[in-house]
Amino acid sequence: DAGVIQSPRHEVTEMGQEVTLRCKPISGHDYLFWYRQTMMRGLELLIYFNNNVPIDDSGMPEDRFSAKMPNASFSTLKIQPSEPRDSAVYFCASSLDRGQLYTDTQYFGPGTRLTVL
Amino acid sequence: RKEVEQDPGPFNVPEGATVAFNCTYSNSASQSFFWYRQDCRKEPKLLMSVYSSGNEDGRFTAQLNRASQYISLLIRDSKLSDSATYLCVVRGSARQLTFGSGTQLTVLP
Numbered sequence: 001d002a003g004v005i006q007s008p009r010h011e012v013t014e015m016g017q018e019v020t021l022r023c024k025p026i027s028g029h030d031y032l033f034w035y036r037q038t039m040m041r042g043l044e045l046l047i048y049f050n051n052n053v054p055i056d057d058s059g060m061p062e063d064r065f066s067a068k069m070p071n072a073s074f075s076t077l078k079i080q081p082s083e084p085r086d087s088a089v090y091f092c093a094s095s096l097d098r099g100q101l102y103t104d105t106q107y108f109g110p111g112t113r114l115t116v117l
Numbered sequence: 118r119k120e121v122e123q124d125p126g127p128f129n130v131p132e133g134a135t136v137a138f139n140c141t142y143s144n145s146a147s148q149s150f151f152w153y154r155q156d157c158r159k160e161p162k163l164l165m166s167v168y169s170s171g172n173e174d175g176r177f178t179a180q181l182n183r184a185s186q187y188i189s190l191l192i193r194d195s196k197l198s199d200s201a202t203y204l205c206v207v208r209g210s211a212r213q214l215t216f217g218s219g220t221q222l223t224v225l226p
Binding site: 031033042043045048050055056091095097103105106108109110111 | 151159160161162163166204211212213214215216217218219
């Protein structure tokens with residue numbers, strides 16, 4: 001089975017440009033999570049969705065960031081305008097709620113390495 | 118104070134050694150606990166869940182002390198392939214996970 005798919009894998013852009021990151025969760029999973037990882041701050045949750053509905057976006061750093069999930073198989077994270085401090089690895093993860101707190105785990109995609117010059 | 122705190126290391130150990138990682142969490146309402154492994158420039162992957170009674174998976178043993186809000190991971194007979202960053206992860210009643218900053222392990226030949 002295909003895992004979580006993210007595109008692009010690498011993105012280099014200039015400050016002020018719009019950046020769109022894409023994620024396809026594992027088929028059948030009902031939760032989708034967006035994370036950002038930096039050396040300074042580690043792995044931070046930005047936003048998560050349940051059945052395509054945003055549940056908690058308190059981790060989104062500011063209005064420049066937005067996320068959508070138009071259907072169960074696709075989500076985007078957009079940064080507009082981008083800034084150098086947005087440079088990080090952005091991970092998407094998905095999970096299936098089977099009511100098992102100990103075994104319901106999140107599966108991560110390979111990440112998008114974003115560099116904003 | 119961070120919600121999940123770990124010793125960042127790095128831990129450099131010879132092959133065959135036993136190494137232990139510790140982690141503390143601040144939210145006493147946390148419900149489930151995990152160790153994830155992250156290889157260099159790769160995504161985090163679940164290593165094992167941590168059960169209240171402690172649990173073992175091959176060379177890996179995880180322990181939880183709810184009273185002290187403390188989690189540990191013991192790796193016996195270290196292999197070169199164990200070199201990675203180990204992330205302590207906590208989940209509350211909601212679905213989101215809170216990650217520690219990770220402990221870096223290098224197993225030396």
